[in-house]
Amino acid sequence: MVELFQHEFVRNAFLAGSVVAIISGMVGYFVVLRGQAFACEALSHIGFTGATAAALLGISALEGMFLFTMVAALGMGLLGKRLRNRDIEVGMILTFMLGLGVLFLSIVTHNATTAVNILFGSILSVTQNDVLVTIGAGLFTIILLVYLYRPLLFASFDPDVAETRGVPAQAISVVFLLLLAVCVSEAMKVVGVLLVFALLVVPAAAAEHLTHRPFSAMLLSIAISLVSTLGGLVLAFIGHWPASFYIVSLTSLFYFASLGIRTIYYPRRYREPSHPSREVFPDVPKII
Amino acid sequence: MFAVFQYPFIQNAFLAGSLVAIMAGILGYFLVARGLTFAGHALSSIGFAGAAGAVLLGVSPVYGLLVSTVGAAIAISVLGREIRERDVAIGVIMTFALGLGILFLSLYRGYAEQAYSILFGTIVGISRSDVLVTAGLSLGILVVLALVGRPLLFSSFDPVMAEARGLPVALLGSLFLILVALTVSIAMQVIGVLLVFALLVGPPATAIRLAHRPGPIMLLSISLGLVYTWLGILLAANSSWPVSFYITTLAFVVYLPVRLYSSRATGERNRPGGRHTTVFAPDLHDPAEEGKDTNPAQSFPMEEKYNG
Numbered sequence: 001m002v003e004l005f006q007h008e009f010v011r012n013a014f015l016a017g018s019v020v021a022i023i024s025g026m027v028g029y030f031v032v033l034r035g036q037a038f039a040c041e042a043l044s045h046i047g048f049t050g051a052t053a054a055a056l057l058g059i060s061a062l063e064g065m066f067l068f069t070m071v072a073a074l075g076m077g078l079l080g081k082r083l084r085n086r087d088i089e090v091g092m093i094l095t096f097m098l099g100l101g102v103l104f105l106s107i108v109t110h111n112a113t114t115a116v117n118i119l120f121g122s123i124l125s126v127t128q129n130d131v132l133v134t135i136g137a138g139l140f141t142i143i144l145l146v147y148l149y150r151p152l153l154f155a156s157f158d159p160d161v162a163e164t165r166g167v168p169a170q171a172i173s174v175v176f177l178l179l180l181a182v183c184v185s186e187a188m189k190v191v192g193v194l195l196v197f198a199l200l201v202v203p204a205a206a207a208e209h210l211t212h213r214p215f216s217a218m219l220l221s222i223a224i225s226l227v228s229t230l231g232g233l234v235l236a237f238i239g240h241w242p243a244s245f246y247i248v249s250l251t252s253l254f255y256f257a258s259l260g261i262r263t264i265y266y267p268r269r270y271r272e273p274s275h276p277s278r279e280v281f282p283d284v285p286k287i288i
Numbered sequence: 289m290f291a292v293f294q295y296p297f298i299q300n301a302f303l304a305g306s307l308v309a310i311m312a313g314i315l316g317y318f319l320v321a322r323g324l325t326f327a328g329h330a331l332s333s334i335g336f337a338g339a340a341g342a343v344l345l346g347v348s349p350v351y352g353l354l355v356s357t358v359g360a361a362i363a364i365s366v367l368g369r370e371i372r373e374r375d376v377a378i379g380v381i382m383t384f385a386l387g388l389g390i391l392f393l394s395l396y397r398g399y400a401e402q403a404y405s406i407l408f409g410t411i412v413g414i415s416r417s418d419v420l421v422t423a424g425l426s427l428g429i430l431v432v433l434a435l436v437g438r439p440l441l442f443s444s445f446d447p448v449m450a451e452a453r454g455l456p457v458a459l460l461g462s463l464f465l466i467l468v469a470l471t472v473s474i475a476m477q478v479i480g481v482l483l484v485f486a487l488l489v490g491p492p493a494t495a496i497r498l499a500h501r502p503g504p505i506m507l508l509s510i511s512l513g514l515v516y517t518w519l520g521i522l523l524a525a526n527s528s529w530p531v532s533f534y535i536t537t538l539a540f541v542v543y544l545p546v547r548l549y550s551s552r553a554t555g556e557r558n559r560p561g562g563r564h565t566t567v568f569a570p571d572l573h574d575p576a577e578e579g580k581d582t583n584p585a586q587s588f589p590m591e592e593k594y595n596g
Contacts, residue, residue: 092539
């Protein structure tokens with residue numbers, strides 16, 4: 001295992017994976033708190049179009065994803081609350097973007113491996129340059145989140161009261177969506193477009209089951225996503241199965257374990273009703 | 289342009305595509321009416337794992353899809369009432385299924401091409417036996433729908449009233465999810481797992497804005513689906529661009545003006561009511577009567593009164 005680190009691609013994979021895991025854990029906590037899992041899913045699908053358009057234009061995939069997801073995040077932030085209860089509209093745009101991505105891909109190349117790498121991640125093909133970009137964007141995200149921590153937390157828990165206390169909730173919402181766009185683009189490199197949910201939402205949702213204190217929940221979410229990512233990479237080097245499969249399995253395991261722990265230690269009758277802003281998919285109606 | 293019909297694979301694609309468009313048009317209407325579009329998306333993603341598993345075992349992907357989507361439909365309808373955070377749980381299972389799918393495919397040689405065709409569909413890969421399976425399943429879905437269509441419609445629009453009239457609402461819900469699972473399985477061959485949404489939700493979402501009664505809406509949504517599929521296959525056969533791109537683009541290009549026009553025509557007054565009141569229920573509220581309510585109990589919508 002240790003001698004593997006002599007290879008540059010292994011070092012790159014572990015470096016990029018750790019940075020992505022840390023910022024996904026941080027940003028993901030706020031995603032769950034603000035009920036924006038659907039926005040996260042939307043941004044990742046738009047990122048697919050970005051990555052394929054980048055191949056068409058001859059720029060790097062990461063740059064294409066940054067460009068597309070940030071423009072989309074800006075649009076979503078400006079539409080704001082009007083985006084709620086619009087899952088048909090959002091779904092139509094998502095499918096259209098995926099279809100467009102397929103078109104770009106078929107123009108550039110008839111090689112299906114490119115598509116699979118974008119959709120399911122290609123952590124082993126991360127270059128030195130990608131690592132530098134990831135570390136830079138990661139540091140930027142962490143600094144901005146530390147700076148915004150208190151007002152963002154306030155605006156996430158109770159946007160109306162925050163607004164009356166002079167917190168610019170709308171501006172914070174737009175900035176947060178931009179941060180989410182950066183984070184989604186980075187996470188796509190590790191687990192791929194289709195599995196971004198596993199790194200951004202699942203660890204935070206698991207952490208929320210175990211503690212309600214914001215700071216400890218965020219630390220726990222970072223820990224879960226870091227353990228899953230690094231564990232997934234180690235297993236991938238030992239077991240020769242795809243890294244994204246291991247990462248997704250580990251985070252799912254954490255999620256269902258936390259669900260079990262909560263059910264055992266916090267029986268239903270002691271639980272307070274959840275805050276409406278804590279619903280992860282507020283857009284989805286509750287009838288099945 | 290029409291010379292492509294000599295090729296058997298184009299004929300197969302046309303036959304299978306037409307059947308899929310008809311099924312998706314009918315079931316998509318119920319799906320949109322019940323607000324279950326996310327469950328449709330989840331079912332198709334879970335189908336990816338089944339299709340990949342079938343490829344690994346060397347059987348036709350349709351069988352893997354059938355097993356995994358029907359199993360998932362049953363699991364969702366059983367767990368749906370147990371788990372409080374149902375949507376997160378579905379999301380976690382969905383991503384895990386996608387991860388499992390990529391594992392199965394990576395164990396298979398030449399996996400990228402297989403993954404690509406499962407995810408985005410391929411018109412060249414449909415055999416005559418696939419068409420027969422599709423036709424058999426479509427017939428089965430139609431028979432079941434003919435039997436439960438009316439109670440299903442009733443329970444989709446007014447579950448509380450339907451329950452009060454003695455209809456097995458929960459059972460109907462599970463049966464409906466299984467029908468959606470079957471439709472997703474046959475749709476995947478033409479348009480792929482990721483873009484089933486375009487055929488399942490696109491035509492009905494457009495149709496409910498143009499017609500107002502269930503019969504015409506379903507007919508319109510079937511026709512739209514057929515037009516998208518036929519045009520998509522025809523255009524794809526005559527160019528080098530993929531069929532799924534054409535179908536999603538057609539669905540989006542037709543939906544967009546209809547959506548913008550109808551929201552302008554119905555105006556702002558329907559806005560805050562949410563999806564169900566704006567689109568499906570007849571608007572019983574007369575703006576001229578604003579403020580004249582004498583009985584406060586009547587000013588609450590049905591659902592809020594019962595759910596509270």
